[in-house]
Amino acid sequence: MNDIRLWDIIRSGISGDIVLLGFPHDQGVEINGGRIGARLGPENFRSWLQGFGTIHNPERDIDLSALSIADAGDIPAEIPLPTAHTRLTQKVGSILEKGGIPFVVGGGNDQSYPNVSALLHHHEGNPVGVINVDAHLDVRPLKDGRAHSGSSFRLLLEDNRFKGENFIEFAAQGSQCSEEHAEYVRRKNGRILWLDDIQKQGPAVDSFKASLGDLAADCSSLFVSFDLDSIAGSDAPGVSCPGVLGLSARDAISIAWQSGLHPLVSLFDLSEYNPAIEDERTGRLAAGMFYYFCLGVASRKEMNDPGASGLGIRQGFLFKSRSKLRSMKPTGGNQK
Numbered sequence: 650m651n652d653i654r655l656w657d658i659i660r661s662g663i664s665g666d667i668v669l670l671g672f673p674h675d676q677g678v679e680i681n682g683g684r685i686g687a688r689l690g691p692e693n694f695r696s697w698l699q700g701f702g703t704i705h706n707p708e709r710d711i712d713l714s715a716l717s718i719a720d721a722g723d724i725p726a727e728i729p730l731p732t733a734h735t736r737l738t739q740k741v742g743s744i745l746e747k748g749g750i751p752f753v754v755g756g757g758n759d760q761s762y763p764n765v766s767a768l769l770h771h772h773e774g775n776p777v778g779v780i781n782v783d784a785h786l787d788v789r790p791l792k793d794g795r796a797h798s799g800s801s802f803r804l805l806l807e808d809n810r811f812k813g814e815n816f817i818e819f820a821a822q823g824s825q826c827s828e829e830h831a832e833y834v835r836r837k838n839g840r841i842l843w844l845d846d847i848q849k850q851g852p853a854v855d856s857f858k859a860s861l862g863d864l865a866a867d868c869s870s871l872f873v874s875f876d877l878d879s880i881a882g883s884d885a886p887g888v889s890c891p892g893v894l895g896l897s898a899r900d901a902i903s904i905a906w907q908s909g910l911h912p913l914v915s916l917f918d919l920s921e922y923n924p925a926i927e928d929e930r931t932g933r934l935a936a937g938m939f940y941y942f943c944l945g946v947a948s949r950k951e952m953n954d955p956g957a958s959g960l961g962i963r964q965g966f967l968f969k970s971r972s973k974l975r976s977m978k979p980t981g982g983n984q985k
């Protein structure tokens with residue numbers, strides 16, 4: 650009774666504060682020349698989520714029980730990739746319409762353009778900001794007209810609904826990105842924060858918070874896209890293309906927490922979990938990221954509705970209106 654876990658409060662459906670959605674497709678990885686297996690991601694992610702994550706976290710004094718968390722299931726696995734992308738955009742759009750924050754688990758990183766496409770449609774006319782946490786830039790051209798795991802952010806930067814100055818490539822690694830692609834991002838007015846530069850500044854989460862703050866100043870909604878291959882292979886070996894260097898597990902958890910906490914983050918996706926290469930370590934980390942994202946959203950809600958508890962006031966953080974939110978940097982207060 651007093652040992653309820655996150656999984657126990659997740660209901661089926663597409664309505665909730667946070668809505669989990671699976672994208673069990675890895676053909677986009679295959680087209681891009683990567684190792685397949687990420688289609689197993691959503692199923693294994695859910696299995697690691699079971700039994701993990703207490704509802705009342707005594708360390709952070711956050712209670713998840715006031716949060717409504719739904720599981721919208723998976724985009725069907727057996728349909729062709731272009732159809733799956735269309736279905737994904739539709740499903741993410743439905744979740745957004747009902748006021749939920751979609752948390753989409755892949756599958757290949759090709760899911761990110763269909764995901765953000767739904768957000769751009771939902772916020773038509775209002776600027777959307779995007780942070781791609783990834784070892785790679787993922788701005789490769791299509792292959793024979795087909796979208797793949799390395800093309801999502803080229804499709805985004807070519808989309809007239811999106812402004813390149815609202816795009817940040819976070820923790821990219823120069824050894825895994827071509828100069829031509831870096832130049833393409835710069836030409837589109839996107840920013841690249843290289844892993845080395847981030848790590849020289851101190852904890853990666855500080856640079857991430859600053860990035861959220863920069864985009865929030867000009868945008869009304871934010872999308873955080875997280876490719877697990879941004880994490881060092883020692884902490885997350887189960888990805889299609891592991892790197893020796895990268896963010897730490899702690900960085901990943903902190904980034905998920907900050908994303909949940911930020912009032913403008915309205916979409917999050919997690920790509921490239923590949924259980925065929927390594928299941929448990931990476932799966933537990935991915936499930937942990939979802940848990941900390943939920944803790945962040947629960948804390949965000951309490952700040953918006955201080956009547957719900959005294960937490961918002963105690964943290965020196967009182968969000969009252971959206972207009973006020975936009976002018977606020979998320980680095981204030983004493984949040985961790």
Ligand code: MN
Nearest residue numbers: 758783787876
């Ligand atoms: Mn990627």
